[in-house]
Every structure is written in structure tokens, then in C-alpha cells.
Amino acid sequence: MSPTVEAERPPAAADAVIDVRGVVTRFGTQTVHDGLDLQVRRGELVALIGGSGSGKSVLLREILGLQRPDAGTVRLLGTDMWNAPEAELAATRRRFGMMFQEGALFSSLDVAGNVATPLREHTDTPAHLLPRLVNLRLTLAGLSAEVGAKMPAQLSGGMKKRAALARALALEPEVLFLDEPTSGLDPITARAFDQLLAFLNRDLGLTVLMVTHDLDTLLSIAQRIVVLGGGKVLADGTAAEVMAVQDPWIESYFASRRTVPHAADPGREAQADGA
Amino acid sequence: MADAQRSCWIDEHDGQVVLHLGGAWRLSGLSELSRQLCGPGAPLQAVASHAVPTAVDGSQLTAIDTAAALLLLDTLAEAGGDPQALTLRHFDARHERIVEVVRGRFAGTAVQRRRRPLPLLGQLGKATADLGALLLGHVEFFGRTLFELAQVAVRPTRLRVHELFAQLGQVGVNAIPVVALVTFLIGVVMAYMLGLQAEKYGANIFVVDGVALGMTREFSPLIVATIMAGRSGAAFTAQLGTMKLTEEIDAIRTLGLSAPQVLVVPRVLALVLTLPLLVFVGNVAGLAGAMLMSDLTLDITPATFMERLHVALAPRHYLIGLGKSPVFALFIAIIGCRMGLSVSRDTRSIGINTTSTVVQGIVAVILLDAIFAVIFQELNL
Numbered sequence: 001m002s003p004t005v006e007a008e009r010p011p012a013a014a015d016a017v018i019d020v021r022g023v024v025t026r027f028g029t030q031t032v033h034d035g036l037d038l039q040v041r042r043g044e045l046v047a048l049i050g051g052s053g054s055g056k057s058v059l060l061r062e063i064l065g066l067q068r069p070d071a072g073t074v075r076l077l078g079t080d081m082w083n084a085p086e087a088e089l090a091a092t093r094r095r096f097g098m099m100f101q102e103g104a105l106f107s108s109l110d111v112a113g114n115v116a117t118p119l120r121e122h123t124d125t126p127a128h129l130l131p132r133l134v135n136l137r138l139t140l141a142g143l144s145a146e147v148g149a150k151m152p153a154q155l156s157g158g159m160k161k162r163a164a165l166a167r168a169l170a171l172e173p174e175v176l177f178l179d180e181p182t183s184g185l186d187p188i189t190a191r192a193f194d195q196l197l198a199f200l201n202r203d204l205g206l207t208v209l210m211v212t213h214d215l216d217t218l219l220s221i222a223q224r225i226v227v228l229g230g231g232k233v234l235a236d237g238t239a240a241e242v243m244a245v246q247d248p249w250i251e252s253y254f255a256s257r258r259t260v261p262h263a264a265d266p267g268r269e270a271q272a273d274g275a
Numbered sequence: 276m277a278d279a280q281r282s283c284w285i286d287e288h289d290g291q292v293v294l295h296l297g298g299a300w301r302l303s304g305l306s307e308l309s310r311q312l313c314g315p316g317a318p319l320q321a322v323a324s325h326a327v328p329t330a331v332d333g334s335q336l337t338a339i340d341t342a343a344a345l346l347l348l349d350t351l352a353e354a355g356g357d358p359q360a361l362t363l364r365h366f367d368a369r370h371e372r373i374v375e376v377v378r379g380r381f382a383g384t385a386v387q388r389r390r391r392p393l394p395l396l397g398q399l400g401k402a403t404a405d406l407g408a409l410l411l412g413h414v415e416f417f418g419r420t421l422f423e424l425a426q427v428a429v430r431p432t433r434l435r436v437h438e439l440f441a442q443l444g445q446v447g448v449n450a451i452p453v454v455a456l457v458t459f460l461i462g463v464v465m466a467y468m469l470g471l472q473a474e475k476y477g478a479n480i481f482v483v484d485g486v487a488l489g490m491t492r493e494f495s496p497l498i499v500a501t502i503m504a505g506r507s508g509a510a511f512t513a514q515l516g517t518m519k520l521t522e523e524i525d526a527i528r529t530l531g532l533s534a535p536q537v538l539v540v541p542r543v544l545a546l547v548l549t550l551p552l553l554v555f556v557g558n559v560a561g562l563a564g565a566m567l568m569s570d571l572t573l574d575i576t577p578a579t580f581m582e583r584l585h586v587a588l589a590p591r592h593y594l595i596g597l598g599k600s601p602v603f604a605l606f607i608a609i610i611g612c613r614m615g616l617s618v619s620r621d622t623r624s625i626g627i628n629t630t631s632t633v634v635q636g637i638v639a640v641i642l643l644d645a646i647f648a649v650i651f652q653e654l655n656l
Contacts, residue, residue: 151621
């Protein structure tokens with residue numbers, strides 16, 4: 001058994017937006033999750049890390065209701081994602097946003113059309129306000145309004161991610177899920193994306209859960225890091241707490257950063273800011 | 276309705292017009308909020324005659340999100356106010372932050388005018404130019420493929436034998452059941468329809484002449500080629516298009532291989548080699564269908580049918596039918612491959628190009644068949 005730092009977690013936090021209990025996932029003979037527990041409280045910005053095949057993305061898909069776990073319960077915003085009636089699920093789906101790794105923009109619609117789709121389907125936004133609201137989403141995601149007229153195929157990788165974020169933000173979600181938000185981005189764009197997420201979390205009060213491998217993201221904006229390994233939560237806490245855990249994978253993971261000479265540690269600045 | 280449930284009202288403090296907000300201002304209630312804010316009898320309507328609110332009071336507000344904040348600022352701006360000069364009073368800190376976030380971006384949300392669609396004549400011109408460019412591209416691709424084929428002919432070791440056999444299996448062997456079924460049924464229908472006419476004149480036996488000639492010279496090549504245009508042409512486009520999107524084709528190029536030789540030549544060869552064989556299958560199945568129908572409805576026994584077939588069907592008809600098919604195959608394969616390789620960067624264009632391949636393939640086959648008909652007419656064949 002690996003030691004963990006999940007000592008004094010409240011038994012069933014009333015404000016848990018995401019509540020995963022005893023989740024078991026198997027692919028054939030391979031067990032990916034073996035009785036996994038995870039709680040995320042309202043307003044937190046949590047990063048999920050773990051080695052390849054540790055089931056980060058699978059866990060995300062199980063929370064979103066895209067893939068059924070073999071056992072255990074998944075509650076998102078109070079809804080049991082695998083047993084609730086369809087009407088309740090439909091209502092819950094409007095309360096979270098998901099940004100897929102490759103954006104998953106609808107290629108037949110321009111960017112504005114992509115962002116407008118959930119608004120048209122699920123709200124009765126007055127017609128005169130819709131284009132303006134779409135533009136607000138684009139600017140919240142750090143794009144200018146002109147990008148709305150472009151087709152997804154015309155966008156660079158970073159812009160695609162921002163457009164996907166704008167679509168995920170369309171319905172004023174309470175929870176935002178992101179799968180590898182900064183993968184494939186250059187460091188400058190990636191850091192700007194980090195700041196964008198921190199802003200959404202801080203100023204709009206969004207709860208954020210993301211799967212990431214980006215150490216800079218972890219150290220600069222993540223308030224809590226959850227490490228998956230061996231089918232369970234290996235460590236859970238702030239960057240400093242997680243780094244202190246004695247585990248070969250965690251140690252080599254963070255060591256990969258310490259090998260960069262003179263690398264500034266934005267984590268310290270962020271902690272100072274947050275205090 | 277009680278005051279507590281109103282979401283906005285107006286009063287004046289110290290000569291300043293203040294808009295009060297109450298309740299929950301959320302995206303889900305946006306149209307109702309819009310109605311209350313600026314609909315008939317709404318506070319802004321009543322006040323528009325003298326002054327636009329210059330301050331907003333949020334003390335009664337229970338919730339606000341960015342969409343509702345945008346509605347508020349947009350409505351005030353429409354009424355002639357300046358959102359940037361607006362004073363926020365008694366807002367909860369979280370609510371105020373959201374309104375400030377939206378206010379900071381308000382100018383950036385201004386709606387640009389959309390590009391107007393081309394007028395009808397412009398669209399016609401663009402469509403014509405696009406078609407011209409498409410056909411010109413086909414000609415170029417056709418030339419390039421012939422060049423690659425010639426290179427393979429000169430140096431046969433360059434042929435990707437493994438890929439060729441994989442394609443022969445997919446394009447040829449796997450297509451036999453559907454080709455046989457369709458042509459068999461066409462044979463049945465032809466014999467039946469011709470039989471209805473021939474019976475009137477007691478000329479039952481001439482049904483064999485009609486079916487044999489029609490099937491082997493026209494119907495079998497045409498129908499089999501049409502099936503293959505839908506089946507293999509579409510498959511080529513989808514395969515190559517997906518490979519293009521996943522950058523496999525770029526990978527082939529950077530490894531120093533020639534994409535046309537690795538991908539296009541085996542496909543073109545496979546279709547050119549198999550289509551005549553499939554037409555042969557179609558001929559046999561079609562004649563078998565006709566034979567069955569003649570036996571059942573026209574009292575022509577299979578033995579009589581075969582005997583008449585030998586007399587009625589000159590080999591040249593049969594050979595003309597077979598001979599047309601490699602030409603059909605060449606066009607179908609080249610259209611399919613070229614449309615696949617010209618897929619642009621998104622998944623949607625795979626669908627568009629695949630549709631286009633099937634349409635172009637079928638049109639090309641029928642057009643070629645018509646040209647052949649004229650040529651053979653002139654040659655008295």
C-alpha cells in the first residue's frame with residue numbers, strides 16, 4: 001500500500017459537486033479503477049494526473065456519463081449519473097461543460113455556430129442578444145469576436161482549444177471539465193490558457209476538474225492535485241503535499257521538472273497570491 | 276405579483292435614475308428578463324422619455340450570471356446609456372465581479388455584420404469555375420497516375436504486391452455476392468418484361484436474343500460499374516481522405532515514398548483488373564436469372580435457352596461488354612483516389628468528397644457508355 005495524504009477528508013461533504021465512490025472499472029482482465037473515491041467541492045480547481053493507462057480520461061468519461069463503471073456510484077451536482085432518470089440527467093448535462101482534448105468542434109458549423117448550438121437548443125435567449133452572447137463567450141475564452149466567422153478547420157491548435165472552451169462555457173456551467181487543456185500548445189499559449197482557467201475559477205466561480213500532464217499548470221493554478229495509480233487515488237492535496245508523498249512514480253514525475261536548471265517555480269508565486 | 280418577485284424596477288435617488296435588480300438573473304430566464312426589462316410597460320420603456328438609468332442597485336439580487344449581465348448592459352446601451360459609466364451599487368462582491376467581467380469585455384462583443392451570400396449569378400459563376408477546376412484537376416491527376424503506372428510497368432518491382440492483393444480482395448472478391456444478386460434479378464426482370472411482349476407474337480424464343488445481347492453488351496457492364504462506383508469509389512475516397520486527415524499521407528511522403536505509388540497505383544490496378552471479372556460474374560448471373568424466368572413463364576427449357584444463346588450471341592457483343600469495363604474502372608478509381616487525396620483539413624470534407632465521388636463515378640460511367648455506343652455505331656460493330 002502506498003501512503004496517501006487524504007487523511008482528514010470530510011466523510012460526505014455536502015458541497016461536493018463531484019462525488020465518486022467505490023468506482024471499479026475493468027477492461028477485460030485489466031482493472032483500471034479498483035474502488036476509487038474522489039470528491040471535488042464547489043469552487044475548487046482540481047488537476048487529475050497519473051501515468052499512461054492509470055484511467056484518468058476513463059474516470060472523466062465516467063463522471064460525465066459517457067462510460068459506465070463496472071461498480072460504484074458517480075454523483076455529479078447531486079445526480080447519480082448512472083441511475084438517474086433521463087429527464088434529471090438531461091437537466092444535469094446543461095449544468096456542466098466539457099472541453100475535449102482535440103476540441104471536438106462540429107466541423108460543419110463555423111465557430112459562432114458551434115458556440116450558439118447549445119444556446120439555441122437549451123435556452124430561449126432573445127434572437128437579438130444571441131450573437132452578442134456568442135461573442136461574449138468567445139471573448140471569455142480569449143478569442144476575438146472575428147474568429148466566430150471562421151470554420152474549425154481554419155483554426156490553429158490553440159484557437160481550436162479556446163473555441164472548444166467557449167462552447168463548453170455557453171450554458172453558464174457550474175462545473176467545467178477539461179481533458180489535457182494545454183497539450184499541444186506552445187508554452188506561452190499554454191500559460192495564457194492556465195491564467196484563463198484560473199480567471200474562470202476565481203471570477204466566475206466555476207468548479208474545474210482537468211486531466212493534465214503539464215507540470216506548469218499543476219504548479220501554477222491547481223489548488224489540489226489528485227494522483228491516480230494502481231486503480232486508486234495515490235495522493236491528493238496541494239502541490240507541496242503531493243510532492244512530499246513517497247512513491248516512485250510521483251517522485252520521478254516531479255523530478256522530471258527539477259532537472260530543468262534555474263527553472264522558476266510559479267507554484268510559489270501562485271501560493272503567495274492565493275493566501 | 277409581489278414586489279419580491281419583480282426582477283427590475285426604477286426609482287430616483289438624489290436626481291439619479293437607479294435601476295434596481297431583484298431575484299435571480301440567469302441564462303435560463305433570459306427571455307423573461309428581457310421582457311421585464313424592455314417589453315411593453317417595462318421600467319425602461321416608461322423612463323425612456325426622460326432618462327436612462329445611470330446606476331444599478333443589486334441589493335435585492337440573489338444570483339447573476341454573465342449572460343444576464345450581458346443582457347443588462349446591452350439593454351442599457353440600446354436605450355442610449357453608456358455601460359462603462361454605469362455605477363454599480365450595493366452589489367454582492369461575487370455579483371459585482373461577474374458584471375465587471377462582462378463590462379470589461381462589452382466592447383469586444385459588438386456584432387460584426389456577416390458577409391452577405393453571393394447573388395444568384397455569382398453563385399452560378401462560382402459553381403462553374405469550381406467545376407472547371409475540379410475537372411482540370413482530374414485531368415492532371417489522370418496524367419500523373421498514368422505516368423506512375425508506366426513506371427511500374429517499366430520496373431515491376433516497384434509494385435506494392437501486398438497492397439495490390441489486399442485491394443483485389445476488397446474490391447473484387449468481396450463484391451461478388453452483391454454483383455451476382457443484382458445482375459441475377461435484372462436478368463429475371465428483363466426476361467419477364469421481354470417475355471410479355473414476345474408472347475403476343477408467339478416469338479418466345481427471341482427473348483433469349485434480347486436478354487443475351489442486352490445483358491452482356493450493355494446492362495451487365497453498366498450496372499456492375501455503377502455498383503463499383505458506389506462501393507469501391509466511395510471506399511477509396513473515405514480511406515484516402517481519412518489517411519490524409521490523420522497525416523498518414525504526409526508520413527508516407529516524409530519517409531521518401533511516393534503516395535501515388537503506395538496508395539493510388541494498387542487501387543487503380545485492382546479495380547481495372549477486377550471489374551471485367553465482375554462483369555463476367557454479372558453476365559453469368561444475369562443469364563442464369565433469365566434462364567430461370569424463361570423456364571418458368573415462357574416454356575423455354577434451359578437446354579433450348581443454351582442452344583439459342585449459341586446462335587444469338589455473337590462473341591463481339593460479349594467482348595465489347597467486357598472491353599468497356601476496364602475503362603469504366605480506370606475512371607472510377609481515379610475519381611475515387613483523387614477525391615480522397617483532395618480532402619481538406621476537416622472531417623466534413625470526407626463526407627462531401629465521398630458523396631461527390633459516387634455522383635461523379637456514376638455520371639462518368641454513363642457518359643463513357645454513351646460515347647462507346649456512338650463509337651461502335653460508327654464502326655458498325
